[in-house]
Amino acid sequence: NAGVTQTPKFQVLKTGQSMTLQCAQDMNHEYMSWYRQDPGMGLRLIHYSVGAGITDQGEVPNGYNVSRSTTEDFPLRLLSAAPSQTSVYFCASSSDSGSTYNEQFFGPGTRLTVL
């Protein structure tokens, strides 16, 4: 199994540009989530999904959209990038729907810089 994969690893955007961060998992996990990590802060939950077709907002959803058309993929879209979205983004998955208290499997992260 490849586990959780994320692309790209690095990205530089200009303010106002849009882009999609890709996340995929091959473990047939129902639960997937997106976090951002900023210096001096713990991971903050952006959006999560408990299964295909079901998404919900986390702690810091503004400026981000998600969709979940398949069990495997959970892309994160930045509609109009802002410098405040400069961060490292992590995708994670878990085996049970609605189970943040089960083991989370993390991707390697995407480092995004918005100029």
Added chain:
Amino acid sequence: AQSVTQLGSHVSVSEGALVLLRCNYSSSVPPYLFWYVQYPKQVRQLLLKYTSAATLGIGINGFEAEFKKSETSFHLSKPSAHMSDAAEYFCAVALWGNEKLTFGTGTRLTIIP
């Protein structure tokens, strides 16, 4: 709401010495508690998980974490540090039925030869 505080963003210990990484949490109800670890050039992974009425959680690579309800603490320890323990360690808390896993800011552990 829950929160997690990790004391010390950087900890250095000598090889063979005790490792103690501190974590305190706040929660209105008994939480699920976790330690995650990120070794260099690897992804973050689960080190141990505590969900039972017992006070000790046993993890991989000789680590354990003691739950002290009265102190709202979940400190991670290992009796004898090994060079391979050098990593960043994250404490996390979740509440049953709440879709939020709250992470601490992490402690980077350095092992001195």
